[in-house]
Amino acid sequence: MWLLSAILGAAMLLSCSGERTRVKTEESRGADQTGSAAIEFAPPSPETIPGSQLGERIRLGYQIVVNTQEYAKPYVGNRLNCTNCHLDGGLNPNAASFVGLAAVYPEYRTRNARVNTLADRVNECFERSLNGRALPPDSSKLQAVVAYITWLSRGVPSGATLPWRGLQFIDSRRPLDPANGKNVFVNKCAFCHGSDGLGTMAAPPVWGPQSYTIAAGMARVSVAAAFIKSNMPRARGWSLSDDDAYDVAAYINAQPRPDFPGKANDWPKGGKPSDAPY
Ligand code: HEC
Ligand code: HEC
Structure with missing residues (x-):
């Protein structure tokens, strides 16, 4: 079950191959303001996990991230695990990696117009991406996820x-083309995610009641397009053009998915997703 060493090798290989420019996301803006020098992607090797209670917490945090369904079941309302989006247990540098995050939190976020701790941000994904509920601040599971990321x-x-x-x-350089989006889905995604988008044994759902909510980061077309372009289809030798990534992201995000009543309170108040500052 402890796959980190294999994963680490793969993640390090990947980190050397990224050529496209990385445009700042909302998450990265706060860190940028510090003006400090950029650093290398160099996650620690599993041997550095202490053999103490802290080591146990770190291992539990890893389990929660890769098997959220089993290890944090009461807090999850859909069929997703953290690692379905934060690929390779958060070690994939092209999929919203967890590496280094403890050094940039607490951080101000425009979405809720306040300073968020790392635990707050983890809970936000529990609520919005996993359609679940926040873990209590003193819960050992929340502390385990934070210990893993730390x-x-x-x-x-x-x-x-x-x-x-x-x-x-x-960038999206032309108007979205819904017919092309559907076509891309049928030809390059349905094979794993199911022609109904509800997931298969091979891949998690991308819409429907077991998918992420309308308030998840992935529910934004620009975010989904970026994730899909870098990481999907998850099969060797397959890739998508930027236009196809945008069209298919728009297509899946136009399908039904769980509501998120609190979304109306997102900043800017009452704004549409497209008004948000990223
Ligand atoms: C449906 C996909 C999805 C799932 C499932 C998901 N997340 Fe996320 N998460 C995202 C996206 C998208 C972002 C925002 C990335 C960006 O904008 O740069 C994000 C951001 C984060 C961040 C902040 C990253 C940063 O750079 O500040 C943390 C921490 C995080 N997620 C933790 C988790 C944890 C822990 C879980 C499981 C309990 C989880 N996420 C499940 C999609 C997901
Ligand atoms: C070869 C199988 C395969 C193909 C083809 C594929 N995916 Fe995936 N996809 C996966 C797997 C597996 C995951 C979860 C990754 C993990 O847990 O490591 C995933 C995760 C995702 C996620 C984030 C998790 C979720 O379910 O919301 C999205 C969004 C997604 N895929 C979209 C697409 C789109 C769009 C296409 C077509 C362009 C596509 N995928 C093609 C296997 C595939």
Whole structure:
């Protein structure tokens, strides 16, 4: 079950191959303001996990991230695990990696117009991406996830700018084409995610009642397009043009998915997703 060493090798290989420019996401803006020098993507190796109670917490945090369904069941309202989006247990530098994050939180976020701790941000994904509920601040599971991310941030100086942070955003250079989006889905995604988008044994759902909510980061077309362009289809040798990534992101995000009543309170108040500052 402890796959980190294999994963670490893959993540390090990946980190050397990114060529596209990484445009700042909302998440990375705060870190950018510190003006500190960029640093290398160098997650610690599993041997550095202490053999203490802290080590147990770090391992539990890893389990929660890769098997959220089993290890944090009462807090999850859909069929997703953290690692379905934060690929390779948060070690993939092209998929909103967890590496280094403990060095940039607490951080001000425009979405809720306040300073968020790392635990707040983890809970936001529990609520919005997993359609679940926030873990209590003193819960051992929340502390375990924070301990895992803190371990993955070893050696990263506080306030550092993380060049791999977030997703590699791409530009949409023409109006979205819904018919093309559907076509891309049928030809390049349905094979794993199901022609009804509800997921299969091979891949999680991308819409429907078991998917992320309308208030998740992935529910924004620009965010989904960036994730999809860098990481999907998850099959060797397959890739998408930027236009196809945008069209298919718009297509899946136009399908039904769980509501999120609190979304109306997002900043700017009552704004549409497209008004948000990223
Ligand atoms: C070869 C199988 C495969 C193909 C083809 C594929 N995916 Fe995925 N996709 C996956 C797997 C597996 C995951 C979860 C990754 C993990 O847990 O490591 C995933 C995760 C995702 C996610 C994030 C998790 C979720 O379910 O919301 C999105 C969004 C997504 N894929 C969209 C797409 C789109 C759009 C396409 C077509 C362009 C596509 N995928 C093609 C296998 C595939
Ligand atoms: C449906 C996909 C999805 C799932 C599932 C998901 N997340 Fe996220 N998460 C995202 C996206 C998208 C972002 C924002 C990335 C960006 O804008 O740069 C994000 C951001 C984050 C961040 C902040 C990253 C940063 O750079 O500041 C943390 C921490 C986080 N998620 C933790 C988790 C944890 C822990 C889980 C499981 C309990 C989880 N997420 C499940 C999609 C997901």
